[in-house]
Amino acid sequence: MKLYFAPRTRATRARWLLEELEVPYELVTLDLARQENTTPEYLSVHPQGEVPALVDGHLTLLDSLSICLHLADRFPEKHLAPPPGSSDRGRYYQGMVFAETRLEPAVMELYKNPQRASDVSMRHPLAVLLDIVDKALGTRDVLVGNTFTAADVLTASLLHLANTLMLLDAHPRLVAYVRRHTQRPAVRRAVSG
Structure with missing residues (x-):
């Protein structure tokens, strides 16, 4: 997994959850002041140039809510989401x-x-x-x-x-x-x- 991140943004929520999960991930920190979020490479990941973005295999998620929902479900053994149906x-x-x-x-x-x-x-x-x-x-x-x-x-x-x-x-x-x-x-x- 790869998390595109910038400090003091909504991306901190996704990083916090990844740290709670204690699973391996690659962190790509973007400097927004230097507009690293507007490079063609990053725009190919997130067309709006916003953070966070999470790439998990063939899946790319572009907002903190969907990332957090996905991560909590992807690792059910970590118990960061209640069981489905409860x-x-x-x-x-x-x-x-x-x-x-x-x-x-x-x-x-x-x-x-x-x-x-x-x-x-x-x-x-x-x-x-x-x-x-x-x-x-x-x-x-x-x-x-x-x-x-x-x-x-x-x-x-x-x-x-x-x-x-x-x-x-x-x-x-x-x-x-x-x-x-x-x-x-x-x-x-x-x-x-």
Whole structure:
């Protein structure tokens, strides 16, 4: 497997999951400032020139959600996805899709427009989403069942950004969730060099 990666991008989620899996992969780091993502070679992998991209044999995946879903299923013995057909599997899908389609756009809106973070009307949609995550988490350390899954990778990575932007002040359990998961050894490996 080959992961095309750039630091501080959505590609970190895919790298984090690969590190959790502890499987061999080749890391190709692209320097976005030098526009290495616009070379003909990389555009043949990802026509939009975005990261991440994962090449796994004859399969090429171009976004962090599909990469994380694929990797968790490709290595079922690592237990980063609940078993197919289980009720936890449905909650896992819901957590993955919710993180990507609801939580990420709300966090990214405030990341791109930091002046709006202090505007109560702009924060309210995110506050509602954070309440949903907080309720889903309950008293557990993980989102689904009793074990860490790829849903935690996606959610914790987004909540880490929200916490950095000081958007989790009213959600101390989510702050604890972020701290617990961003201290995992796989995260340290994923964000280093």
